[in-house]
Amino acid sequence: MIVDIENLERYYEIDNKKHYILKKINLKIKNGECLILKGVSGSGKTTLISIIAGLDKPSSGKVLVGGEAVSKLPDLHLSRFRAQKIGIIFQDFNLINTISLIDNLIAAQVPLNKSLKEAKKSAEEALQKANILHKKDKKPSELSGGEKQRGAIARALVNNPDLIICDEPTANLDRENSLNFIKTLETLHKEGKSIIVATHDPLFENLNFLHKTAEIKNGQIAS
Amino acid sequence: MGGNSFFYFLTLDLLKEKQRFAAIAAILAILVFLLSSTLFISASIKHTLNRALDAQPDFIVQSVKGGMLSPVAEGLTDKIASVYGVQKVTKRVFGRYFFDDGKSALIIGVDFLDEQSSRNIEQIVKNINLKEFLSQENMIIGQGVYDYFKNRYFPKSYNFLTPSGELKEIKIYKILSRESSLVSNDEIIMPIESAKEILGLKNSEVTDIALNVPNESERENIKDKLLSLAYSLRVVSKDDVKKLYENLYNYKGGLFMIMFILTAATLSLLLYLRYTLAVSAEKKEIAILRAIGWSIKDILKLKFFENLFLFLFAFITGASFAYIYVFIFNAPLLKNIFLGGENLKQFAQFEPVIDFSSLATVFILFGITFLASVLIPVWKISVTNPKEALV
Numbered sequence: 001m002i003v004d005i006e007n008l009e010r011y012y013e014i015d016n017k018k019h020y021i022l023k024k025i026n027l028k029i030k031n032g033e034c035l036i037l038k039g040v041s042g043s044g045k046t047t048l049i050s051i052i053a054g055l056d057k058p059s060s061g062k063v064l065v066g067g068e069a070v071s072k073l074p075d076l077h078l079s080r081f082r083a084q085k086i087g088i089i090f091q092d093f094n095l096i097n098t099i100s101l102i103d104n105l106i107a108a109q110v111p112l113n114k115s116l117k118e119a120k121k122s123a124e125e126a127l128q129k130a131n132i133l134h135k136k137d138k139k140p141s142e143l144s145g146g147e148k149q150r151g152a153i154a155r156a157l158v159n160n161p162d163l164i165i166c167d168e169p170t171a172n173l174d175r176e177n178s179l180n181f182i183k184t185l186e187t188l189h190k191e192g193k194s195i196i197v198a199t200h201d202p203l204f205e206n207l208n209f210l211h212k213t214a215e216i217k218n219g220q221i222a223s
Numbered sequence: 224m225g226g227n228s229f230f231y232f233l234t235l236d237l238l239k240e241k242q243r244f245a246a247i248a249a250i251l252a253i254l255v256f257l258l259s260s261t262l263f264i265s266a267s268i269k270h271t272l273n274r275a276l277d278a279q280p281d282f283i284v285q286s287v288k289g290g291m292l293s294p295v296a297e298g299l300t301d302k303i304a305s306v307y308g309v310q311k312v313t314k315r316v317f318g319r320y321f322f323d324d325g326k327s328a329l330i331i332g333v334d335f336l337d338e339q340s341s342r343n344i345e346q347i348v349k350n351i352n353l354k355e356f357l358s359q360e361n362m363i364i365g366q367g368v369y370d371y372f373k374n375r376y377f378p379k380s381y382n383f384l385t386p387s388g389e390l391k392e393i394k395i396y397k398i399l400s401r402e403s404s405l406v407s408n409d410e411i412i413m414p415i416e417s418a419k420e421i422l423g424l425k426n427s428e429v430t431d432i433a434l435n436v437p438n439e440s441e442r443e444n445i446k447d448k449l450l451s452l453a454y455s456l457r458v459v460s461k462d463d464v465k466k467l468y469e470n471l472y473n474y475k476g477g478l479f480m481i482m483f484i485l486t487a488a489t490l491s492l493l494l495y496l497r498y499t500l501a502v503s504a505e506k507k508e509i510a511i512l513r514a515i516g517w518s519i520k521d522i523l524k525l526k527f528f529e530n531l532f533l534f535l536f537a538f539i540t541g542a543s544f545a546y547i548y549v550f551i552f553n554a555p556l557l558k559n560i561f562l563g564g565e566n567l568k569q570f571a572q573f574e575p576v577i578d579f580s581s582l583a584t585v586f587i588l589f590g591i592t593f594l595a596s597v598l599i600p601v602w603k604i605s606v607t608n609p610k611e612a613l614v
Binding site: 053055056057075076078079080082083084088090094095096098099103106107108109110111112113114115116117118119155159 | 227228229231232235239240507508510511512513514515516517518519520521608609
């Protein structure tokens with residue numbers, strides 16, 4: 001999936017003065033490419049990937065994801081687009097703790113009008129792919145950090161999206177689980193998925209499947 | 224949207240917080256129970272009184288002297304009967320008998336030899352043997368009167384004190400059914416002669432005269448004619464009595480309004496608390512759903528069905544318990560608020576009557592209040608940028 005960003009700005013105004021979170025961002029990711037967004041905490045990485053995922057709106061500029069101007073889509077269309085085309089993996093996993101892992105995956109398929117049988121089948125396949133099927137009936141609160149991460153990956157993959165967005169995916173993982181996660185990303189890359197990872201983890205430097213690295217400093221792309 | 228996976232998730236959503244939902248459903252059910260009980264009692268009373276009024280004559284002619292009601296001369300009956308358009312002219316004898324402790328009962332004298340009166344009595348008291356009843360001085364009494372007599376060790380007869388200072392013993396012939404207690408609880412029905420003696424009326428006097436006018440358009444005209452028969456006469460129509468009852472029971476119905484306002488206020492407060500306390504957990508969950516592709520409409524739909532189910536469950540439970548409480552257990556506590564004016568112990572049995580239009584009003588008003596109180600905060604959370612709750 002192609003992601004095309006032109007002159008993207010995100011700011012908030014206090015007393016008619018603009019405070020920039022992101023300034024003049026220009027970025028292009030081609031189909032099947034993997035981009036690492038580097039930068040310290042508060043640099044604007046999360047805001048940028050939130051805008052790409054349609055979870056936040058830009059103040060100005062153009063954001064095209066798969067040819068769709070995500071910031072201009074009405075809520076219903078944007079939601080369906082996100083459900084079908086984008087899989088998000090959060091730093092804190094963001095699984096619903098009160099329901100089982102498989103039900104978390106079924107929840108992700110509800111917007112796509114799937115029957116329960118179909119939703120369960122896709123959920124089991126995604127859990128299998130993320131190597132966490134054996135814990136499908138456990139609630140997230142009963143899982144370890146690495147298991148939660150695999151659950152979050154399975155949820156991001158359940159609708160077979162073209163774009164995977166990860167926000168600090170290894171921040172809460174030990175080295176072994178972080179390396180496992182990178183292996184999973186490599187598999188997804190081989191399947192042709194476009195991948196964007198916002199991270200400041202050095203493990204993501206010099207990956208053999210990496211196409212681009214962009215460093216964000218004070219809301220601007222530094223390199 | 225939807226299909227099986229939506230309803231599966233809806234069930235999950237209801238079950239995952241069953242304790243919280245059970246607590247909300249219980250509070251809602253109690254509020255619905257209180258409102259429905261008031262409504263059922265009010266409807267039952269209105270129904271019984273309206274039925275009692277339907278059996279009443281179209282007009283009552285009374286005599287007023289010095290601003291006070293006084294006995295009517297029996298001879299007036301013939302004059303009234305001679306007015307064209309008037310039918311079923313009946314002499315009536317009744318009055319309050321006060322016991323020495325200040326309590327009172329309504330004595331009604333019936334001319335059992337009069338065909339119309341005896342037919343009326345037969346309707347109220349099933350299987351009455353008039354011959355046996357008239358063979359000695361007997362009375363038919365309401366449940367409240369019977370209870371009063373029994374507690375004062377007069378289970379079979381009672382000695383009434385006449386205005387001349389003599390005691391007059393009347394035997395209890397029959398006790399009126401509990402079903403009719405709403406109107407007959409403090410009534411004593413006895414032959415007209417005995418009633419006159421106890422109430423201090425002369426043989427030529429009656430309390431009032433009842434009559435019917437079948438032609439409705441003639442009623443006002445006939446009322447004027449009746450008034451012109453004597454200066455001291457007062458003519459009361461059935462409509463006047465109906466208005467009096469309506470005023471009284473609209474005031475009682477006002478209790479329903481007060482209860483409704485109180486319960487609606489309680490409900491709003493509870494919901495406000497529910498959302499201010501549960502807001503962070505709810506916010507996070509809604510943000511997760513939004514991030515995985517749920518639209519605002521999908522979330523509102525989920526919360527609507529979730530709370531509709533909750534409300535329906537609470538409404539059906541509350542209304543069913545109210546039905547059992549009022550019509551099976553006869554509304555202990557609340558009955559005293561509605562019928563507290565009775566001076567003898569009240570034995571009224573509420574007749575099962577459901578005012579569906581009022582019940583529907585409660586359902587709609589309560590339902591809208593509840594659903595709006597839930598859906599507005601959910602909508603507010605849903606439209607907020609989900610990023611805030613996720614990162």
